[in-house]
Amino acid sequence: MSLFRLPSKLVHELHRMSSQFWWDSTEEQRRLNWAPWHKLFRSKDCGGLGFIDLTIFIKALLAKHCWRIIHNPNTLAARGLKHCYFPETSLLKANCGSSSSFLWRRFMCGREIISQGSRWRIGDGTMVGIYSDRWIPRPSTFKVISPIRLGAMATVAELKLSSGA
Known part of the structure; x- marks a missing residue:
């Protein structure tokens, strides 16, 4: 199952069967609605029942x-x-x-x-692209936002070489 994406129709059917198990009332047996359906998928720490969305x-x-x-x-x-x-x-x-x-x-x-x-840890910087990879410790995009001005410079290692460090 871990390599197969289930069709959305099948997932919807499995969720429907689960909800019927929890709340489907019949004339012979009346069931209590313990919580709203959207709360079932919240974690137990957040007040839900910890059901897993497939x-x-x-x-x-x-x-x-x-x-x-x-x-x-x-x-x-x-x-x-x-x-x-x-x-x-x-x-x-x-x-x-x-x-x-x-x-x-x-x-x-x-x-x-x-x-x-994910984002890159720089290391020596030879594998990390300046503008193409996520490496800046800023949570907006983790990428360099400024316009491309460095010409042929492509990796973070080349930044280090150009600064003379």
Whole structure:
């Protein structure tokens, strides 16, 4: 289930079945509505019942698979995917071609979630683009907002070299 995105119609049907279990009253048996439906999906810390929204849960599982490939690049699965789909770049910068496999398209869904919530740690700066990557510790976009004025300079490491440090 962690690599398959369920159709929205199926997710809606599963949620409907869950709500019927909790609140469906019949003439023989009357059930009490414990909480509004939208509160069921809140965490228990926030006053909800802690039910899991399946679409969000499956997206999180897909992101977890991508995270493992990024942090364990020497595994057989990571090496196979790199060889087929992103031999010259990283997983975060790979493209989803028109003839990509079902598995790779699912990984692209997980990659979107990771790219929304991650940013670079500079290190030596050779892999981090000045204008294209998220590396600024500012929560608005985490990117440089100023217009491109540095010409051919592309990485943060080149900024360090040009400043004479």
